[in-house]
Amino acid sequence: TLNRVTLFALILSLGLVVDDPITNVDNVQRHIRLGRLSPRDATLYAVKEVLPPVIMSTVAIIVSFTPMFFISGMMGPYMGPMAINVPLTVSFSTVCALTFVPFLALKLLQKRAGELKGVEESEGAPLWVRRLYGGMIRPFLRRSNAWLLIVVVLLLTCASALLMFFKVPLKMLPFDSRDELQVLLKLPPGATDEDTQRLVFEVEGFLARQNEVLNYQSYVGLASPIDFNGLVRHYRMRNGSNQADIRINLLPKAERRMSSHDLALRFRDPLNELAEPYGALLNIVEVPPGPPVLATMTAEVYGEPGMSYEELQAGARELQKRLHSSDARHFAEIDTMNDYSPQRLIFQLDADKAALNGVALGDITQCLGAALSGAHLGDLRLEGERQPLNLVLRLSYEDRHSLEKLSELTIKGRNGSAVPLAELGRFVPASAELPIMHKNLERVVFVTAECVGRAPGEMILQTQFQTLKKEPLPEGISVKWAGEGEWEITLRVFRDLGLAFAVALAGIFLLLIVQTSSISLSLVMMCAIPLTIIGIAPVFWLLNLLAGSEVGGYSSPIFFTATGMIGMIALGGIVIRNAIVLIEFIEENVARGEPLRKAISEAGAVRFRPIMLTAITTLMGAWPITLDPIFSGLAWALIFGLLASTFFTMLVIPSIYLLLAKENVDSKAG
Structure with missing residues (x-):
């Protein structure tokens, strides 16, 4: 169907x-302006020149x-x-870029044929670009500086990876801003209905004083719709x-400054203060709360064979x-899903006395039912x-509620006596x-527990590897954390995304080997992909430092979510384009007999x-997605991963190529 996800893909x-x-x-414009061929031949040559990298980058x-x-699973849709x-x-x-786009370019640019004819060593690059890129790449055309750059980039990549693992908060899906909340x-x-109702009245009094609350409806002793x-x-x-x-309707998003998640954080402590005197557990649930799980944190407590269920319950309490x-x-x-049934009284009938007085079991059941639940006598129409x-x-x-009064109830027997x-x-x-x-x-x-x-x-992980290491559970009790909670789905989804990323990298690597017939050259081109993490990890960390807020004493962080991981996978195919085009032009310049260092500098200029234009257009296409709370992680990953990768690709890829170049090629630069 045509839905929000489809539109974001568009x-x-x-x-x-x-x-x-x-x-x-x-490239067509460059060759037409150089004037070395006729406009038609220049167009054909220009398209042919970039044909391999264009097709390879698309594939x-x-x-x-x-x-x-x-x-499959939850993230499949x-x-x-x-x-x-x-x-x-x-x-x-x-298809368009290889057919009518060059034809239109020829018609629009043929009047500019030969503009750069006679300009020495221009190759179509503007003078300011040659100076800018030449100043950037020139220090790294020395092997010692190239090694230094690669070491620095490797350290940055490792530091960014550590930052991603230990400092960037990870979550399955981000919180959405809805117009409703739910208080449990x-x-x-x-506790009786009356006890519960008294606490509900206090909670309602607090909600009535909140400007963002439009209305609410309470359900005591029964579930809401x-x-x-x-x-x-x-x-x-x-x-x-x-x-x-208690179901709460909030003002529309456009009429309030805080998201529903931040409002839930702001309400939590005042409501907990109201619930504490009653010994009540209170939870504020967002609708929908996230993945389809029993709770944010769900631990499964098991015991050794032969252990009684009471021992399991004791382990769960620990x-x-x-x-x-x-x-x-x-x-x-923090609670369990096992609740004891309420205290009950059972009426034990003396069969002999009942038979002596002519009273049947059904008579007693009907009498007690009428006394406790009520008997419908009829309807009064006014x-x-x-x-x-x-x-x-x-x-x-x-x-x-008095056993004495219940015992005084009289029942008329079959013989007429009460x-x-x-x-x-x-x-x-x-x-x-x-x-x-x-x-x-x-x-x-x-x-179960909710993580706030x-x-x-x-x-x-803190509970598993710190708390339980210091204070282990009773012997024979084991806990499974990846069961019915959000952590299990998070692990499963990121595992699937990681496998998809690995398959994509392997596929791209095989394509590059087929194209270049060189494993080392393919690896050089693949180096553009890990450079994306230098932009993604520090930016998510900085977003939490600068844009992350604290509401009601609770942190409201910006999570790296599954949609952000989708952005990382997408970058694998996007950033490889720049490396392919750059290496292709360097090799063409070297094949024409240019010294290696000059070939690298000229190809980059x-x-x-076009490399900057393609990066900017991709960023502009991703920018509107940052406004969506669910897919914003994808957009931020694309934007900053592409920025970092594009910048470092222009420096690191030529440096690695310089270091891997054969000595006889490098000697031409001497």
Whole structure:
């Protein structure tokens, strides 16, 4: 379908479809202005000259995007449109760049034929470009300086990789700004509807004072209308008297300054202060909250064979304590999914006495049901009222919670005598029941928590490798962190994206070997790809330092998400174009007999303008995507990765080529 993801793929393609025409038109213009051939022959020669790099760069983009089509799971729908639309658009762009674009360029530029004839050593590059690029590359045309540049770039790449792993917060998907929030309350077991309602009234009083809150609706003792959370997080099952659900509608995004995520952070501490006297767990959930998981952090607690479920429960309680000690502030609503049933009373019937008084079991059940839940007597219809008034017979609130009053209830037997309930049996307290959960035929206890203000992976790793190392769980208890939580989906998605990236790199490398018939030359061209991380990692780190905010005492970071990883994969095919074109022109200059250093300097100056133009158009195509909260990571990765790679490609690729060049070629520069 034509949806938001498809449109973003189209926007991304806008910056790529002009790259091949730019490369061809710039070369056509250069040869026509040089005047060495007739305009028609110059056009044909110019197109032929850049034909291999143009076709190779297009195939490289196709190869880098195609593996995304085979990614399954949650990120599959995000990848599919890009894996289809981008290769199609760049393919048609290449066809256009090789057919009618050169024809139009010939018609528009033939009047400028021979403008540069007689200009010594111009090769069509403007004088200011020759001076600028010559000043940039000249220091690195010495082998010692070239080695120094490569070492510095390697250190920058390693430092950027470490920065990405340890300082840039990682998350599956970023938070979106919605017009609604959801507040969940859970009081201790045994709390009545009235207790829960009192806390709800206090929460509603706080919400009523917030300017961004438009309206709200509360559900006490029952679940709110089913939605994403109700389906995935099982909120539809929250129907105990100790539970409440408040649905909040916010002002439209255009009428408030803070996103719904920041509002949730701002509300959290004041609401927790209201819930604390009641001993209640409170959680503020965003709609939708992210991936389809039970909770942001879901740990599965298992035990050795033969362990009772009570021992598993004890191990789960110990894990809850460890989570609290690990980071009590940023782990919110630490809970288990196993709740004991409320305290109950069972009426044990004395069969002999019941038979003696002619009382059946159904009579007692009907009597207790009417006393506790009420018996519908009929409808009272009043004049002027549209709806009838239901008449229900039931004991008062105080009496139906008193065993003495319940025991005084009388039941009329078959023989016509009224018999008190106390003479027919007695009330016996029933032990609370605990549901036993299984996964893959093993008993399990799910411990859930919400990660607030920090990346889920960072908090899980801290708990796993720091807290539990110092304070291990009881013997026989094991924990699986990658189960039903967001961490499992995050690992799975980044694993699939990493495999797609590796397949794309392998495909590009094979294409370059086929084209160049040289492994070393192909590796030189591939060096442009890892240079992208020099732009991506530091920028995401700086974005958190400069643009990351703190709301309500919680950090609101800018995450590197799966969409940012898509941007890194896309860059693999985009940045290789510059390296291919640059190396092709260097080799052509060397083949014409130019000294190596002059060939490198001349090739960079000639290709400087089209390389910069293609980079700028790609950046302009990605810029509108930065406004979307979900796909902004893709845009930032493209923009800054391309900036860094383009800059370093113009310096590093020629330097590596210089160092790998044969001595007899280098001697011509002497």
